[in-house]
Amino acid sequence: MTALPVSEAGLDDAPMTLADGLFRDRVVLVSGGGSGIGKATAWMMARLGAKVAICGRTAERLLGVETAFRDRGWPLLAQTCDIRDEQAVESLFDAVEARFGLPNILVNNAGGQFALAADKITPKGWRAVIETNLTGTWLMMQTAAQRWIAASRGGVVVNVTAANERGMPGIAHSSAARAGVVNASRTAAVEWAPYGIRINCLAPGLVDSGGLSVYPPEARAGFHRANPQRSVGHPWDMAQIIGFLASDSARYVTGATLTADGGGALWGDLWTIERPVFFSDTQQEAADHVS
Numbered sequence: 129m130t131a132l133p134v135s136e137a138g139l140d141d142a143p144m145t146l147a148d149g150l151f152r153d154r155v156v157l158v159s160g161g162g163s164g165i166g167k168a169t170a171w172m173m174a175r176l177g178a179k180v181a182i183c184g185r186t187a188e189r190l191l192g193v194e195t196a197f198r199d200r201g202w203p204l205l206a207q208t209c210d211i212r213d214e215q216a217v218e219s220l221f222d223a224v225e226a227r228f229g230l231p232n233i234l235v236n237n238a239g240g241q242f243a244l245a246a247d248k249i250t251p252k253g254w255r256a257v258i259e260t261n262l263t264g265t266w267l268m269m270q271t272a273a274q275r276w277i278a279a280s281r282g283g284v285v286v287n288v289t290a291a292n293e294r295g296m297p298g299i300a301h302s303s304a305a306r307a308g309v310v311n312a313s314r315t316a317a318v319e320w321a322p323y324g325i326r327i328n329c330l331a332p333g334l335v336d337s338g339g340l341s342v343y344p345p346e347a348r349a350g351f352h353r354a355n356p357q358r359s360v361g362h363p364w365d366m367a368q369i370i371g372f373l374a375s376d377s378a379r380y381v382t383g384a385t386l387t388a389d390g391g392g393a394l395w396g397d398l399w400t401i402e403r404p405v406f407f408s409d410t411q412q413e414a415a416d417h418v419s
C-alpha cells in the first residue's frame with residue numbers, strides 16, 4: 129500500500145476524494161482532535177471549509193493544532209475537556225455554540241485504553257476505560273442530540289470505535305465499551321431518526337497514529353502482519369471515511385458500523401499484549417506447551 133504522510137504539511141497535501149467545499153460553514157466538533165485520527169479529521173474538515181472545534185484532556189496537544197490552524201487562517205475552537213465529566217461536556221458545547229453556533233456534526237473520536245491481560249485488570253482500570261470509551265462517548269452524543277432536538281434541528285454523529293467485534297486479547301475492557309457504543313448507536317439511531325439525527329460508527333483496525341506507542345514492542349512488532357494487507361492503516365484513511373459518513377452522501381446510512389481494518393477481522397491473529405506460549409506461531413511450540 130502507498131504510504132500516506134503523517135506530518136502537518138503532509139495533511140495539507142494528502143489526496144482527497146471528498147468534494148471541495150463539502151463542509152463549508154458546517155460546525156464540526158471533533159473529540160480527541162489534538163492527535164492521531166482526530167487531528168487528521170479536524171484537518172480534513174478544515175480543508176473542506178468547516179468551522180472546527182476540538183477537545184481533549186491535554187492543553188499542549190490542542191495548542192499545537194491551534195497554532196497550525198492559525199497559520200493557515202482556518203477557524204478553530206480548542207478547549208480542554210474530559211469527556212467523562214458531564215459538566216465539562218456541557219461547557220464545551222456552550223463554548224462551541226457561543227463561538228460558531230450549534231455543531232452540525234459530532235465526531236466522537238476521543239478514547240483509548242491500556243493493554244493488560246484480562247485477569248490483571250483492576251476494578252479502577254476497568255472503570256477508567258469504560259467511562260472513557262462508553263460513558264464519555266455517550267455523554268457527548270446525548271448532549272449533541274438534546275441540543276439538536278431542543279433547537280428542532282438535525283445533526284450527524286460519527287462514533288469512532290474499534291474493529292474488535294470478535295473480541296481482542298489484551299483489551300477486554302475496551303472491547304466491552306466499544307460493543308456498548310455500537311449498540312447504543314443502533315438504538316439511538318432509531319429513537320432520534322424522527323428528529324433528523326443520524327448516528328454511525330467507524331470501527332478502525334490498526335492505524336499508525338501516535339496512539340499505538342502505548343503497546344508493548346513485542347505486540348507492535350506483529351501488528352502489520354495481523355491482516356491480509358500486511359499493513360496498518362493511516363489516520364487520513366480514517367478521516368476520509370468519517371467525512372463520507374458525516375456528509376449528505378450518507379444521508380440514508382444510520383445505525384451502521386463501517387469497519388476499516390484492511391481485512392483484519394476476516395483473517396489474522398492480533399495480540400495487543402505479549403502472545404502467551406499456548407498461542408505460539410509454530411505448532412511444535414504450542415504442542416510442547418500443551419503436553
Ligand SMILES: CCCCCCC/C=C/C(=O)SCCNC(=O)CCNC(=O)[C@H](O)C(C)(C)COP(=O)(O)OP(=O)(O)OC[C@H]1O[C@@H](n2cnc3c(N)ncnc32)[C@H](O)[C@@H]1OP(=O)(O)O
Pocket residue numbers: 239240241242243244250252253254256257260290291292296299332333334339340342389392398400
Ligand atoms: C484490530 C483492531 C482493534 C485494535 C485495537 C487495539 C489498538 C487500539 C489502538 C488505540 O486505541 S490507539 C489510541 C491509544 N491511546 C490511548 O489509549 C490513550 C488514551 N488512554 C488513556 O488515557 C488511558 O489508557 C485511560 C485508562 C483510558 C485513561 O484513564 P485515566 O486517565 O483515568 O487513567 P489513569 O488515572 O492513568 O489510570 C486509572 C487506572 O487504570 C489502570 N491503568 C491505567 N493505565 C494502566 C496500565 N498501563 N497498565 C495497567 N493498568 C493501568 C490503573 O488501575 C489505574 O489506576 P492507578 O493504578 O493509577 O490507581
Ligand SMILES: NC(=O)C1=CN([C@@H]2O[C@H](COP(=O)(O)OP(=O)(O)OC[C@H]3O[C@@H](n4cnc5c(N)ncnc54)[C@H](OP(=O)(O)O)[C@@H]3O)[C@@H](O)[C@H]2O)C=CC1
Pocket residue numbers: 159160161162163164165166183184185186187189209210211212237238239240241260264288289290291331332333334335336337338339340
Ligand atoms: N490507532 C489505532 O490503531 C486504533 C484507534 N482506535 C480508536 O480511535 C480513536 C483515536 O485514536 P488514535 O488517534 O489512534 O490515538 P490517540 O491516542 O492519538 O487519540 C486519542 C485521543 O483521545 C483523547 N482522549 C483520550 N481520553 C480522553 C478523555 N477522557 N477526554 C477527552 N479526550 C480524551 C486524547 O487526548 P488527551 O490524551 O489529550 O486527552 C487523544 O487526542 C480512539 O478512540 C482509539 O481508541 C480504535 C482502533 C484502533
